[in-house]
Amino acid sequence: xxxxxxxxxxxxxxxxxxxxxxxxxxxxxxxxxxxxxxxxxxxxxxxxxxxxxxxxxxxxxxxxxxxxxxxxxxxxxxxxxxxxxxxxxxxxxxxxxxxxxxxxxxxxxxxxxxxxxxxxxxxxxxxxxxxxxxxxxxxxxxxxxxxxxxxxxxxxxxxxxxxxxxxxxxxxxxxxxxxxxxxxxxxxxxxxxxxxxxxxxxxxxxxxxxxxxxxxxxxxxxxxxxxxxxxxxxxxxxxxxxxxxxxxxxxxxxxxxxxxxxxxxxxxxxxxxxxxxxxxxxxxxxxxxxxxxxxxxxxxxxxxxxxxxxxxxxxxxxxxxxxxxxxxxxxxxxxxxxxxxxxxxxxxxxxxxxxxxxxxxxxxxxxxxxxxxxxxxxxxxxxxxxxxxxxxxxxxxxxxxxxxxxxxxxxxxxxxxxxxxxxxxxx
Amino acid sequence: xxxxxxxxxxxxxxxxxxxxxxxxxxxxxxxxxxxxxxxxxxxxxxxxxxxxxxxxxxxxxxxxxxxxxxxxxxxxxxxxxxxxxxxxxxxxxxxxxxxxxxxxxxxxxxxxxxxxxxxxxxxxxxxxxxxxxxxxxxxxxxxxxxxxxxxxxxxxxxxxxxxxxxxxxxxxxxxxxxxxxxxxxxxxxxxxxxxxxxxxxxxxxxxxxxxxxxxxxxxxxxxxxxxxxxxxxxxxxxxxxxxxxxxxxxxxxxxxxxxxxxxxxxxxxxxxxxxxxxxxxxxxxxxxxxxx
Numbered sequence: 001x002x003x004x005x006x007x008x009x010x011x012x013x014x015x016x017x018x019x020x021x022x023x024x025x026x027x028x029x030x031x032x033x034x035x036x037x038x039x040x041x042x043x044x045x046x047x048x049x050x051x052x053x054x055x056x057x058x059x060x061x062x063x064x065x066x067x068x069x070x071x072x073x074x075x076x077x078x079x080x081x082x083x084x085x086x087x088x089x090x091x092x093x094x095x096x097x098x099x100x101x102x103x104x105x106x107x108x109x110x111x112x113x114x115x116x117x118x119x120x121x122x123x124x125x126x127x128x129x130x131x132x133x134x135x136x137x138x139x140x141x142x143x144x145x146x147x148x149x150x151x152x153x154x155x156x157x158x159x160x161x162x163x164x165x166x167x168x169x170x171x172x173x174x175x176x177x178x179x180x181x182x183x184x185x186x187x188x189x190x191x192x193x194x195x196x197x198x199x200x201x202x203x204x205x206x207x208x209x210x211x212x213x214x215x216x217x218x219x220x221x222x223x224x225x226x227x228x229x230x231x232x233x234x235x236x237x238x239x240x241x242x243x244x245x246x247x248x249x250x251x252x253x254x255x256x257x258x259x260x261x262x263x264x265x266x267x268x269x270x271x272x273x274x275x276x277x278x279x280x281x282x283x284x285x286x287x288x289x290x291x292x293x294x295x296x297x298x299x300x301x302x303x304x305x306x307x308x309x310x311x312x313x314x315x316x317x318x319x320x321x322x323x324x325x326x327x328x329x330x331x332x333x334x335x336x337x338x339x340x341x342x343x344x345x346x347x348x349x350x351x352x353x354x355x356x357x358x359x360x361x362x363x364x365x366x367x368x369x370x371x372x373x374x375x376x377x378x379x380x381x382x383x384x385x386x387x388x389x390x391x392x393x394x395x396x397x398x399x400x401x402x403x404x405x406x407x408x409x410x411x412x413x414x415x416x417x418x419x420x421x422x423x424x425x426x427x
Numbered sequence: 428x429x430x431x432x433x434x435x436x437x438x439x440x441x442x443x444x445x446x447x448x449x450x451x452x453x454x455x456x457x458x459x460x461x462x463x464x465x466x467x468x469x470x471x472x473x474x475x476x477x478x479x480x481x482x483x484x485x486x487x488x489x490x491x492x493x494x495x496x497x498x499x500x501x502x503x504x505x506x507x508x509x510x511x512x513x514x515x516x517x518x519x520x521x522x523x524x525x526x527x528x529x530x531x532x533x534x535x536x537x538x539x540x541x542x543x544x545x546x547x548x549x550x551x552x553x554x555x556x557x558x559x560x561x562x563x564x565x566x567x568x569x570x571x572x573x574x575x576x577x578x579x580x581x582x583x584x585x586x587x588x589x590x591x592x593x594x595x596x597x598x599x600x601x602x603x604x605x606x607x608x609x610x611x612x613x614x615x616x617x618x619x620x621x622x623x624x625x626x627x628x629x630x631x632x633x634x635x636x637x638x639x640x641x642x643x644x645x646x647x648x649x650x651x652x653x654x655x656x657x658x659x660x661x662x663x664x665x666x667x668x669x670x671x672x673x674x675x676x677x678x679x680x681x682x683x684x685x686x687x688x689x690x691x692x693x694x695x696x697x698x699x700x701x702x703x704x705x706x707x708x709x710x711x712x713x714x715x716x717x718x719x
Contacts, residue, residue: 033577043546043573045504047598047623049605189510195501202503207624209600306547306573307501319523320551321500 029343034223034310037346039339042222044309048202051209056224058129063231068124075120079153080110082117082235086243086400092370098390099253099397104240104268106404107375113405114236114264115146119215121232123150126213133157133212137201139166139194139260140330140378141173142405143217148182158182161200163193166330173409191324194334198308218261219338222309226266226338233267240400241271253393254279256386257402258378259352260296260332262341264404269350280349282341283385285327286356296325298337299345299352312339328357328413329377331405359384361417364407376405377413446590448539448567449615452491453650453671462667462711464489465652466704467543467676469496470529471521472512473687473696479532480693481683481700486538488701489708493533494570494676497526497544504545504572506627508677512684523552527564534565541594541615543570549582558585568592568615576608583612594618597643599635610647616672617643621655628658628678637669637717659703663710673711679703 029036042052062068076082087103106114119136126134134156138144144160151158160177164186167174177184190196198221205214219226219233237255244252255272257265259282272278287295295301302313307322315323315335325335344350355363364380366387367373375383379402386401393399407414415421456463466485472478482493498513498521505513526542533540542561549557549571561569568591574582576595586593592615597606600623610617619640622633636653643651652672657663659678666673682703686696 041578042575043578044575045572045598045620046575046596046605046609047600047620049575049598050600050602189507190500190514199501199503203506203625206504209623306550308503309573314547316547316551318551320548321517 029340030223030227034227036226036340036343039311039342040223040226041311042309043306043311044222045206047206048209048222051205052222052224054129055125055213055228058125059224059228062125062128068128072121072124076117076235080116080120081108083239083243084108086240086247087371088247089371092367093390095366095370096387096390098387098395099393099399100395101386101390102244102247102252102398102400103373103403104236104400106236106264106402107373107379107406111142111146111149112408113142113146113376114233114267115143115217116149117235117267118217118229118232118263119143119146119150122213122215122228123147123154123156126156126215127154129213131211131213133159133208134215135159135161135201135204135212136215136217137161137194137197138217139163139197139333140409141166141170141177142331142409144182144184145173145176145180147215147217148177148180151182152180159204160184161187161197161204163187163191163197165192166194166197169330170409193324194330195322202308218263219266219340220261220308220310220312220336226310226340229263230266230270230340233263234270236264236267236402237269237271240268244398244400248398251275251278252400253277253397254281254389254399255402256281256283256382256389256399258283258285258332258381258404259299259337259341260285260334260378261336262338264402266338266340268400268402269344273349279351279389280344281385281389282350282352283355283381284337284352285329285332285381286354286359287326287328289356290354294326295354295356296327296332296334297354298335299341300354302335304342307336310339312342313337328360328417329381331376331378332381353385353388355381355384361414363387364414365418373403374407375403376407377410379404446592446614449492449592452539453616456491457671462670462714463491463650463652463672464663464708464711465492465494465654465672465674466490466679466707467494467496467674468679468683469498469509469512469516470526471498471516471519472680472683473515474519475521475525475529477693477696478516479529481697482529482533483536484697484701485679485704486533486536488704490704491538493538493540494543494674495526495530495533495540497523497542497548499545499548502545504625506625506677508628508681508684509626512680515687523548527560530561530566531564539567540565541568541570541592542566543572546571546574554581555585558582558589558591562589562591566591568594570594570596570618572596576612579612596620597639599623599633599639603642603646606643607646610643610649613647613649616650616652617647618674619643619651619653619670621653621657624655626655626677628681629656632656632662632666636666640670660706660710663707664713664715667711667714668716673707675707
């Protein structure tokens with residue numbers, strides 16, 4: 001029996017990668033120790049090993065349990081709003097004058113981004129492990145809001161760590177999480193941003209691991225998190241692959257997504273990995289520009305290292321001290337990238353481009369006017385990259401863009417960027 | 428079979444000399460009917476020279492083995508005290524080279540110096556190069572809290588080549604199988620975390636510590652030292668009752684931190700440190716054996 005349920009969409013199940021018959025060599029990752037080639041692994045204090053083993057075992061059991069899969073499928077369809085549509089962006093396509101642009105609309109999922117896919121899976125796992133408390137880190141607040149939401153739904157205690165700097169930048173999301181019953185803890189250590197929120201969550205976890213699950217928000221951290229989060233986000237790509245074929249009768253030529261830690265990208269890429277005719281393109285945050293050093297592009301501008309439990313690419317100095325990342329997008333403002341992305345980069349199966357703040361904001365404005373969709377600044381990086389790709393590939397090609405989140409949270413930032421608060425200045 | 432040339436023979440002698448130093452300290456302490464005292468301070472705090480002075484002060488006051496902390500930007504295993512000191516050291520511009528310089532100065536006292544470091548700075552410096560330079564500085568080895576046995580092979584090879592001890596941690600949550608795995612690759616001693624949590628002085632040492640030490644002893648003959656939460660001589664005496672070594676970090680760092688924050692000056696800071704180190708040294712010399 002396949003562990004896949006016949007639930008609602010029937011496509012939400014995260015199948016063990018070894019069950020994907022046509023996945024080829026890519027099905028072999030990660031290995032039992034969480035390695036994607038040289039990347040990944042489990043670089044954690046010994047105190048956390050037992051919890052990671054417990055999580056690995058619980059997940060392995062859950063994904064083979066039809067009842068678990070059915071419950072997750074049910075929540076994804078009746079609560080999160082899956083499947084999300086694929087929008088044929090004809091006005092945008094015309095505007096760009098290149099490949100046909102199709103948008104995978106994760107912005108329409110409950111809580112406004114793809115983050116809900118992962119937290120529903122992890123919070124169900126939390127309950128399955130008999131734990132009652134969930135902690136999470138958040139940068140922009142999207143993962144924090146999604147976690148607070150899933151915890152409210154499933155009756156779990158929720159504590160969200162957020163850099164003090166980010167609680168100021170994203171005050172509305174702080175209020176949102178508190179409305180949902182979560183405790184938000186401002187983190188004052190280090191650079192007071194996402195990386196330090198992760199440090200603080202790890203410190204909490206090591207002391208409370210018996211009753212607490214750490215719901216990591218991206219395809220990062222120690223094994224099994226990069227695999228587990230990928231599997232829960234994989235539904236994006238499974239749906240998109242089916243939808244694009246229904247619409248166009250064939251596979252797309254390219255799939256483009258933004259990459260911070262890289263969960264939305266990993267989710268949409270993964271089902272396309274065996275389709276080697278499909279180019280997989282990740283867009284990293286270029287901040288003020290790669291040359292300025294003020295960016296968050298770990299693949300393009302970083303080097304191999306170990307942080308937050310994993311070996312991957314990071315921004316670091318000559319002594320291995322982590323450098324501060326910079327991006328207008330709080331959700332991409334992280335000095336590393338998930339290990340599977342590092343591996344896809346190294347194997348050449350995916351390529352990574354750098355999109356700076358300016359290009360991302362221009363894309364945000366263009367998408368809003370051409371399609372009536374206000375996308376998150378994170379997702380705007382994917383759009384900017386996709387416009388380049390569409391022009392390179394020409395009008396006969398099809399490009400799928402992962403519209404990973406909606407931009408309501410970014411109105412304030414965008415208004416300042418475009419000077420909309422003063423004289424109604426124009427973009 | 429490998430050919431053994433003269434250079435290797437010499438290296439081999441150097442290896443056994445360095446390798447034996449931690450073991451000697453524990454053997455000596457055992458002969459004296461006490462536990463060994465291991466004191467941690469981050470290099471470069473408040474400055475590199477004063478940090479060195481502080482470590483020498485600890486040794487003079489009775490600390491047997493010095494853990495020289497390598498300040499790191501993301502110390503996920505450390506509580507606020509060590510975080511703050513490490514942050515200050517990094518703001519002061521401390522480098523990996525400064526850490527090795529500190530090791531050299533401590534080693535000159537005759538007390539073995541171990542570098543306590545998160546893994547990334549070692550990898551960035553170069554695994555082989557770090558081992559070579561640490562050995563050249565007279566260091567006795569490393570403690571690497573976030574380097575799991577599964578990923579340790581490159582380090583173990585380099586450490587072996589340069590005669591360095593590699594200390595690893597076990598925790599109350601470690602299964603017996605994990606303890607066997609960790610102790611199978613550890614050398615010098617085994618670092619038993621007294622509780623589930625980050626570094627920091629606490630009201631009492633975790634009740635799980637004694638049980639953990641017993642479980643470790645079933646797996647290895649290596650000395651077992653207990654750390655996390657020890658703050659004074661009284662607690663040191665308690666831990667000395669069931670462990671071969673007592674590890675103190677945050678309480679010592681807190682003394683320095685408080686003095687620096689109050690602007691008390693180096694002399695006052697070192698005096699405070701000396702007082703606590705002496706109290707701890709007295710503690711490990713009057714072990715409180717649990718009554719049967």
